[in-house]
Amino acid sequence: MKKIALPAVGVLAEILFAIAAIAIGLLLAVLL
């Protein structure tokens, strides 16, 4: 089985994606 390479960076990338999605809501709440 292939090892999960650099999971910490991967986890960070997923967290950043989630934060970007959350930023959509914050931005729209502020702009509107």
Place this chain on the structure above:
Amino acid sequence: MNMAIEKPVNKLYPISYFIGLIVLSLGILQFLPAAVSAIYSEGKIVAVFLLTASITVLVGVGMVLLGFRYKNVPLSFGEGTVVASGAWLLGTLLCALPYSLSGNCLSYLDSCFDVMSGLTTTGLCLIQDMDHLSNGMNMWRHMLTFVGGQGMVVLALTFLTKDQSSAYKMYVGEAKDEKLFPNAVSTSKRIWAISLIYLAVGTAVMTVGALLAGLAPDRAFLHGMWIYMSAWSTGGFAPMSQNVLYYHSAFFELATMVFFIIGSFNFALHNAVLSGRRSELRHNIETVTFAITLTLLTLITTLGLMKNNVYPNAVALFRKGFYQLVSGHTTTGFMTVYAKQFYHEWGDIALFAMIIAMLLGGCACSTAGGFKAMRTGIIFTTFKMEVKRMLLPDSRVSEQKIHHIRDITLTDPMIKSSFLIVMAYIITFSVGTLVGMLAGFPFGMAAFECASATGNVGLSIGVTSPAMPAYLKLTYLVIMWLGRLEFMSVLTLGAYIVRKVGRKCD
């Protein structure tokens, strides 16, 4: 010539073997809440869990022994799905025993409702006096939602079987059709590896959040772990009746949002990103679809809430409006408002956006429910493809590709399957809404609660309560089961039982 004619094997035996394995794993799991209860000196609950664990293990072992001789008989796809849906049904009936014997639910039906809600990662609750629930019972509730998110078949394949021939068929029966590796057992192991990596990260973050919110250290750890398990599984269970609102913490709300968004990702996407292919996050059809639908629905919800002047400022709009929307869209069901506020304050426009979000759901092959972003993406790509085809000369043959881990050419069977499952969700939602209205609830409430059950969300507008009619509880219970297994497995089980009973009657 000497020819031995072999009698065909009754497939009920290998089916019994595999369902027994899954039931056995559920029985073994019950020793963990028993240990938590023992640490907190919850004597009665320890006894309940030891009793129910023994019953479940005995049933599991009995079924395994019954079919042991035939364990290598290959199952067809139909029989694999019968194993999955049968295990979910029997698992629910057995996992409901601790709820029932502990006296935390008014009836066995209520217990089964809560267990199905947990296993399907829905989050609707009928449990009594949740704020004073024992730690053991809370552990059990959150374990159910965590295991249900990954899948019971995935659990059994990971820890209890090395069988390869029938594994993939059962795995597909549980609505997980992505192969992270060529065989289903390695795929199941990777799904658990990814979940356990995040369990460590998430529990640590949520424990800090609970400490900052003012909880005592041991309680902070337990609440942190439970809330994380629920967020990752897009489950929606929480140890307190006020759900996430109980903590009154912006950090807690942000952290849960991050974890349930990540929890709604496809396990194939997790596998790609954690293996170093991070650009997949930007190009995958599901993340792109999710970003588009989330933006549009945020716009509609925000406009709806602003029209009714529900929240006075942007922060309240974000922490209440957007939180509920993302919670619904990822099919989590965490709430930072009271159920009745939806109906009395939010207004029709915001509720409409919430219902659409709950039905659309998260990614395929994830812990989330709903139509799934994959199918929404395929349907919209098909519309785009058809419009493009109209504009092209008849002689030109166009082909459309979608990106999911690799570029995939969109084929008619993929399109047909997407439309079929989405139609099944819409029909189920319509029937459930009708039953809700027959029980006396107005259209808005019935539609919201049914969308929540169909998409395995768990947000409640106030319909789900121990006082609701038994037929409505049963309707939602079946809808949660249908929605989680994506219809075909449950329908195959029904057809299988009808065929078997029919043959006996002939």
